Amino acid sequence: MPDTPAATPAPSSTAAPRRGFRAWPRWSRWSAYGVLAVVLLLVAALVAGVVVVRQSFPQTSGDLSLQGLDGTVKVLRDDHGIPQVYAGTSHDLFYAQGFVQAQDRFFEMDVRRHTTAGRLSEMFGEATLETDKTIRTMGWRRVAEQELSRLQPATLAYLQAYSNGVNAYLHRHSPSEISLEYTVLGLKNSDYQIEDWTPADSVAWLKAMAWDLRGNMDDEIERGLMSATRTPAEIAELFPPYPYDRHRPIVDQGAVVDKVFEQDATRGGTRKPSRPPVSRAAEGALERVHRAVRDLPALLGKGDGLGSNAWVVDGDHSTTGEPILANDPHLGVSMPGIWYQMGLHCTTLTDDCPFDVSGFTFSGLPGVVIGHNQQVAWGFTNLGPDVIDLYLEKVEGRTYLYDGAQRPMRMRDEEIKVLGRSKPFRFTVRATRHGPLLSDVSPELSTVGANAPAGEDAPDRGNGYAVSLAWTALTPGSTADAIFEIDKSGDWEQFRAAAADFAVPSQNLVYADRAGNIGYQAPGRIPIRKSGNTGDYPALGWLKSDDWTGRYVPYAALPSVLNPSDGFVATANQAVIGTDYPYYLGDSWAPGYRSQRIADLLQRRAKVSVADMSRIQRDTRNGFAPTFVPYLLKIFMPSEYLAGGQRLLNGWDFKQGPGSAAAAYYNAVWKNTLALTFHDELKQSVWPDGGGRWFEVMRRLLAQPDSHWWDDVRTDGVIETRDDILEKAMAQARDELVRRQARRAVDWTWGHQHQLDLRSPALGGDTVPAPVRWLFNRGGYQVGGGGEIVDATAWDAAADDYTVTAAPSMRMVVSLANPDDSRWVNLTGVSGHAFDPHYADQTKLWVDGSTLPWVSSPRAVERATDATLTLRPANDD
Numbered sequence: 001m002p003d004t005p006a007a008t009p010a011p012s013s014t015a016a017p018r019r020g021f022r023a024w025p026r027w028s029r030w031s032a033y034g035v036l037a038v039v040l041l042l043v044a045a046l047v048a049g050v051v052v053v054r055q056s057f058p059q060t061s062g063d064l065s066l067q068g069l070d071g072t073v074k075v076l077r078d079d080h081g082i083p084q085v086y087a088g089t090s091h092d093l094f095y096a097q098g099f100v101q102a103q104d105r106f107f108e109m110d111v112r113r114h115t116t117a118g119r120l121s122e123m124f125g126e127a128t129l130e131t132d133k134t135i136r137t138m139g140w141r142r143v144a145e146q147e148l149s150r151l152q153p154a155t156l157a158y159l160q161a162y163s164n165g166v167n168a169y170l171h172r173h174s175p176s177e178i179s180l181e182y183t184v185l186g187l188k189n190s191d192y193q194i195e196d197w198t199p200a201d202s203v204a205w206l207k208a209m210a211w212d213l214r215g216n217m218d219d220e221i222e223r224g225l226m227s228a229t230r231t232p233a234e235i236a237e238l239f240p241p242y243p244y245d246r247h248r249p250i251v252d253q254g255a256v257v258d259k260v261f262e263q264d265a266t267r268g269g270t271r272k273p274s275r276p277p278v279s280r281a282a283e284g285a286l287e288r289v290h291r292a293v294r295d296l297p298a299l300l301g302k303g304d305g306l307g308s309n310a311w312v313v314d315g316d317h318s319t320t321g322e323p324i325l326a327n328d329p330h331l332g333v334s335m336p337g338i339w340y341q342m343g344l345h346c347t348t349l350t351d352d353c354p355f356d357v358s359g360f361t362f363s364g365l366p367g368v369v370i371g372h373n374q375q376v377a378w379g380f381t382n383l384g385p386d387v388i389d390l391y392l393e394k395v396e397g398r399t400y401l402y403d404g405a406q407r408p409m410r411m412r413d414e415e416i417k418v419l420g421r422s423k424p425f426r427f428t429v430r431a432t433r434h435g436p437l438l439s440d441v442s443p444e445l446s447t448v449g450a451n452a453p454a455g456e457d458a459p460d461r462g463n464g465y466a467v468s469l470a471w472t473a474l475t476p477g478s479t480a481d482a483i484f485e486i487d488k489s490g491d492w493e494q495f496r497a498a499a500a501d502f503a504v505p506s507q508n509l510v511y512a513d514r515a516g517n518i519g520y521q522a523p524g525r526i527p528i529r530k531s532g533n534t535g536d537y538p539a540l541g542w543l544k545s546d547d548w549t550g551r552y553v554p555y556a557a558l559p560s561v562l563n564p565s566d567g568f569v570a571t572a573n574q575a576v577i578g579t580d581y582p583y584y585l586g587d588s589w590a591p592g593y594r595s596q597r598i599a600d601l602l603q604r605r606a607k608v609s610v611a612d613m614s615r616i617q618r619d620t621r622n623g624f625a626p627t628f629v630p631y632l633l634k635i636f637m638p639s640e641y642l643a644g645g646q647r648l649l650n651g652w653d654f655k656q657g658p659g660s661a662a663a664a665y666y667n668a669v670w671k672n673t674l675a676l677t678f679h680d681e682l683k684q685s686v687w688p689d690g691g692g693r694w695f696e697v698m699r700r701l702l703a704q705p706d707s708h709w710w711d712d713v714r715t716d717g718v719i720e721t722r723d724d725i726l727e728k729a730m731a732q733a734r735d736e737l738v739r740r741q742a743r744r745a746v747d748w749t750w751g752h753q754h755q756l757d758l759r760s761p762a763l764g765g766d767t768v769p770a771p772v773r774w775l776f777n778r779g780g781y782q783v784g785g786g787g788e789i790v791d792a793t794a795w796d797a798a799a800d801d802y803t804v805t806a807a808p809s810m811r812m813v814v815s816l817a818n819p820d821d822s823r824w825v826n827l828t829g830v831s832g833h834a835f836d837p838h839y840a841d842q843t844k845l846w847v848d849g850s851t852l853p854w855v856s857s858p859r860a861v862e863r864a865t866d867a868t869l870t871l872r873p874a875n876d877d
Contacts, residue, residue, distance in 0.1 A: 053835050056179050058103035060867040065874045066168045068095060073871040075100055078864045080852060081830045081838035084343035090154075090353045091161045093344050094366045096871055098165025098197070101340060105363035105832035106169070107179035108336060109201075110194065111762045112364050116204035117141040118416065123189060125419035127767065134441045136414045137429050138474065140211075144204035147476040151203075155481050159199035162366035166197035180834055181763055184772055189419050202365050203480055206504070209362075210473035212306065212332075213505035216536075216588035217388040221289065222686045224390070224538045230681075237709070239536075240591075240696040242575040247592025248599065249575040250508060250520060251559040256582050260556045263564075289390070289438045289467045306330060306806055307573040307590055309617065309790060310379035310510040311598055312518045317567040319609040320817035323512035326613040327370060327379025328808035330792045335758035335778055336839070337827035338809045343856055344368060344487075354488040358856040360810055360824075363832070367483040370812070372822070372856070375490045376513040377814040381571045383506040385526045386586035387473070389548070391434040391541035393466040400432045400466075401542040407433070432468045434541055439467040468541060470548065472525045477503030482523075492517055492562060499523040500555045508571040514816050519562040520569045522576055526553045526585055536587075553583045570598045572790075591692045593623035593788045610821060613813045618849040619790040624695040625654040625666060631702055632669060635727050644745040645669075645734045656791075658751030658784040664741070665748060667786065668733035669726075671797045676725045676732075677701070680713050690797025692788030751782025754795060756804045758828060758843070778828075778840050781847045783807075811851060820860045823851035 060077050073096040074086040083100050087093040102109065114120045118136035120128035148156065175182035175194055185192060219239065226235050242249075254263035308329040315322045331338050343358035344367070359371015370380055399406040410431040415424045430437045478501040485498030491513060499509055499521050506524025511517070527548045539546040559577045561569065572595035576585055601616050602608060608616075629649050637643040648662040656663035674688040688694045701707055705722035712720050734745075741748045757779030759765065764777040783804060785791030794806040807827065815821040825846050831838040845852065855864050 053180055053833075055177050056833050057836050058100075058831075058833075060869050063870045063872060065872050066095075066099070067874045068164050068168060069871060069873040071873065075869040075871065076861055076865040077867045077869075078861075079866040080841055081836075082341045082343075083830070084345065084358070084856075084861045084865075086345045086347050086858075088347050088353065090158060090346070090355065093346060093353065093355060094158045094161040095165035095168070097342070097344060097366055098162035098167075099169050099871065100165075100342070101363045102166045102169035102178075102197075104830055105336065105340060106166070107181040107762070108832045109166070109197070109364040112205055112208065113197075113201040116144070116201075116208050118414075121416055121418040121425075123185065123192060123419065124762070125188075126421075129416065129418055129425060130441070132416050133414075133425075133427065134438070136416065137436045137438060137441055138469065138471075139429070139436065140207035141200065141204050143474055143476055144207060145200045147203050147478070147480070148199055150476050150478060152478075152481050155484055156199065158366050158484060159202055159480070162202065163197045163199055170194060170196065179832070180775065181760075184763060184775070197364075205362060205365050206479050207473055210504040213382045213384075213507075214388050214471070214473075216384065216386050216586055217390070219588045220388070220390055220536065220538060223536055225683065225686055227537065237700065238697055239693070240700060242587065242589050243591060243696060244575065244578060247574060247596040249577050249592075250522075250569070250571050250595075251561050251577045253564070254559065254561065254577075255580070256557045259554050261559055263561045289441075306332075306382065306794075307384075307594075307792065308379075308381035309572045309594060309598060309792070309808075310381045310508065311568060311570040311572075311602065312379075312510050312512045313568045313602060313608055314518045314563065315516050315817075317602070317607055318817075319607045319612075320815055320821075322514065322516060322815070322817035323377075323518050324608065324610060324613055324816065325372075325377045325379055325510060325512045325518075325814045326617060326812065327381075327510070328617050328792075328811040329370070329380060330794070330806050331809040333756060333758055333804055333807050333809075333827065335760050335764065335776060335828055336832045337758075337829075338362065339826055341810075341824065341826055341830055342368070343861070345856075345858070356856075357487045358819075358854070360812070360826075365483075367487050369483060372814045372816075372819055373487065373489075374514075374819065374856070376495055376511065377816060377819075378486060378495065378512075379510045379812070381508040381510070381573055383508050383522055383524060383576060384573055384586055384588055384590075385506045385524060386584065386588070387471065387504065387506065387524070387526060389434070389470045389527075389529075390438075390538040391432070391468045391470060391546070392538050393432050393434070393437065393468050393541040395430075395437070395466045398430075402433060403542070403544040409437075432541060434539075434547075435469040435471065435474060437466045438469050439465075467538070470527075472527060472552075473504040475525075477501075477525065479503050491515065492519055495519075496521055496560070508573075508576070510569055510571055512814070512816050516816075517563055518567075518569060519560065520564075520571065521560045522558040522585075523555065524558075526558075526583070527551075528553060528583065532584065553585070557583060568599070568602050570595050570602065572598060590788065591696045593692060593695060594790050594792065597621060597623055597790055610813050610815050610823060614811070614823060614849075614851055616790065617808070617811050617813075620656040620663075620784045620786070622654050622656055622663075622666070622786060622789055624699070624788070625652075627699055628670070628702070629654070629666070631722075632726060632730060635723060635730060637727065637730060642731050642734055645737065646730055648745055648748075656750055656784050656786050656789060658749060658754070658782045660750045660784070661746055661748040663750035663784070663786075664737060664753055665733055665745065667750065667754070667795075667802065668736050669729050671802075672729035672732045672736070673698070673725060674797050676712065676729055677709055681709070684798075687798040690787060691794065694797075695788060749782070750784060753802045754783060754786070754793065754804065755779065755802075756781040756783050756793065756807065756847070758840070776834050778843065781843065783847055808846075811846070812854070813851070814854075820853075820855045820857050822854040822856075824854040825851040 070092050071088045073092050076084045085096045087096055114123055118132040121132050255265040257265050310327040312325040318324045339360040340363045345356050346353035357368045357373040359368040361369045394401040398409055400409055412429050414429055415426050417424045430440055482498050482501035489495040489498050495511055502523040503525045509521045511519040528551045530547050530549055531545050573590035574592040574595040575589045637646050645665040648665050652662040678688050710720050710722050710725050737748050741752050760776035764773050783793050785793035787794040793804045795802045796805050810826050812824040826842045827846055828843055829838040829841045855861055
């Protein structure tokens with residue numbers, strides 16, 4: 001008890017110290033009031049932020065009543081939020097798929113449909129207008145709408161049911177409840193209205209798939225650009241042929257007999273000649289088209305890193321006694337990732353409800369694109385066929401020259417609404433018989449300079465040539481039918497029949513079934529050109545002989561194989577078949593380093609397991625390093641400092657794990673070697689990206705120490721040789737890594753400079769304010785691998801750094817002995833909601849090389865279920 005009564009304050013000199021806020025001096029109380037106010041505001045903002053962020057998270061348990069359902073649907077999610085949908089009818093199955101994907105990823109879906117319709121400017125303003133103009137010129141959405149009338153009635157019903165499910169979700173939620181991105185978007189675009197989803201929105205996404213996997217168009221442009229200043233022989237050095245003597249194609253048996261491919265036949269055909277290089281007069285047009293195409297958003301990715309691995313072994317070569325199939329598509333990196341994992345299960349399999357399928361699909365597209373049902377499994381890699389031609393066109397007013405006469409162009413007007421503009425942007429799309437004029441995309445591209453001769457046989461250049469686009473994806477097809485037909489196929493014959501409808505993009509299909517069969521099928525619409533001319537260079541639009549015939553390689557003649565004698569099929573974007581195949585499929589293949597490494601690893605073991613297949617997917621051995629490193633080790637480095645990096649290569653196993661110092665140095669040397677060798681003689685737009693093609697270019701060049709390519713034309717009076725360039729590249733790499741990492745070479749790591757950053761395509765770019773980027777982007781993951789390596793984390797040697805540009809977008813391994821023993825992992829997570837627990841919950845697993853159990857049988861799914869949402873018809877009491 002205090003000595004002084006409470007009612008009598010002690011003298012100030014002897015008063016006991018007062019406790020709490022009021023005991024503070026008056027001046028400090030005012031400061032504290034301010035601090036407290038700021039703290040309270042911050043707390044309120046944080047609470048409000050948490051509320052705003054969380055209000056868009058999906059409901060994953062309990063009951064919901066929805067208009068339009070026929071019966072009750074169960075949505076079971078595991079501890080990573082991956083949904084498995086169970087329904088009694090196909091209508092309810094795809095209705096629920098639409099509802100669930102809208103729960104998790106609608107903003108992504110909305111951006112995708114605005115992209116494919118050329119309407120991004122409605123959302124984001126002037127910055128995306130050039131993109132919209134290019135896509136409107138190609139008319140992706142118009143073609144998608146035309147395709148709807150060609151699809152099977154069942155496919156249309158599935159697409160409509162999916163759309164109804166999406167809309168059922170949209171009608172129950174405000175934009176801020178649908179996604180955090182709409183709250184951010186509303187700060188700039190408060191009038192934005194979300195439209196209902198339609199079947200055309202889903203089908204249009206197939207055009208985006210086809211565009212990013214379109215084959216050799218970039219090579220065609222680059223050859224055309226180079227031909228203005230380089231000889232055909234020099235260009236051929238930079239586009240070397242596929243090394244059949246070292247790397248096997250996908251199919252190494254069979255031949256076409258009477259327009260049917262027979263895997264046991266031995267008769268072959270003859271490859272046809274390629275087109276000659278174009279004249280210098282086309283250089284300006286091609287440069288501008290290249291820029292327009294390059295600036296399109298990479299929906300799936302771009303660059304040499306695009307591709308995939310997929311392989312399958314039969315039961316004689318597996319530890320399970322049944323086939324095992326693996327797949328990891330290499331696509332662009334983004335947040336969220338390209339793929340969406342889910343299962344679609346009819347509770348009772350009938351002719352009206354035949355689906356029991358699980359795997360990977362795209363948000364916005366019903367069905368499963370890659371995966372397995374209870375009978376068959378399949379994987380994709382990009383076939384990379386030549387399905388695009390650019391045509392140089394001699395245009396005068398509203399006409400173009402063709403076969404000696406001026407022909408009227410097809411024309412249509414387009415109107416694009418642009419955020420921030422009071423009036424829409426209007427422009428006219430012009431097209432020749434070959435396709436739309438890409439060189440009309442902007443006023444800058446409408447004419448080109450006339451600064452060089454066009455050749456004796458070419459028409460007078462006038463103001464230059466226009467450039468049109470012929471592309472198989474601009475003709476309505478039936479790929480949407482194929483997705484559902486594959487999902488319900490039960491054997492090889494049904495699978496092949498389904499694949500016949502897979503028009504674009506052409507894919508290598510790898511197959512396995514529970515009857516023990518493995519196989520490969522090449523599908524797709526691949527044009528036959530007149531005179532057998534290949535599409536290596538832009539064609540001359542005024543020549544009738546450069547046209548397509550209007551026919552395509554017969555599906556029955558496309559390469560396929562069932563149960564090959566060596567017991568496996570390995571595809572990694574290498575050549576499909578040998579040079580004696582009578583039809584021209586293309587020749588812009590990956591050079592086979594990945595595919596041959598996969599084949600070699602499969603053949604090292606008598607039998608492989610599911611775990612072995614996953615380990616192969618993570619293999620980081622650089623297949624070109626054994627060729628390049630011996631040349632580097634022969635170079636004398638003139639100081640102890642400069643030799644510090646070189647010593648790392650002694651005894652290196654050529655594996656590029658994230659902790660490897662040797663890999664860090666090797667890739668810096670590779671990047672600098674390419675720059676020192678080619679930047680002086682090639683335009684920046686065609687500088688080497690360092691991918692697989694350049695492995696083959698340098699393999700040949702290293703054997704020619706005095707090649708003109710080694711000489712730096714910028715150094716007067718000096719002629720550099722191979723060893724001069726290699727010494728300088730190693731010195732520059734040493735200095736570069738000291739700046740980037742550490743002075744001691746042993747402290748370097750490949751992962752430190754080779755990092756994976758996941759950015760939101762819409763709100764994660766450099767032009768977006770940093771706080772907004774922070775909300776949606778995730779990054780700084782240190783990874784191993786590299787371009788044209790099985791663990792294909794590609795990077796661009798023409799860029800300023802080593803950041804990953806494309807990567808395995810998912811990994812899956814399917815055990816046909818017991819599908820519940822299968823494994824899978826996604827690059828990010830199923831959720832598209834920032835800060836949702838499943839936004840990036842698989843990324844660390846992916847980086848570490850781990851996978852998740854992939855169960856699909858009802859009992860196993862039930863055991864793995866973490867949350868159950870029941871969807872009921874609105875009239876269900």
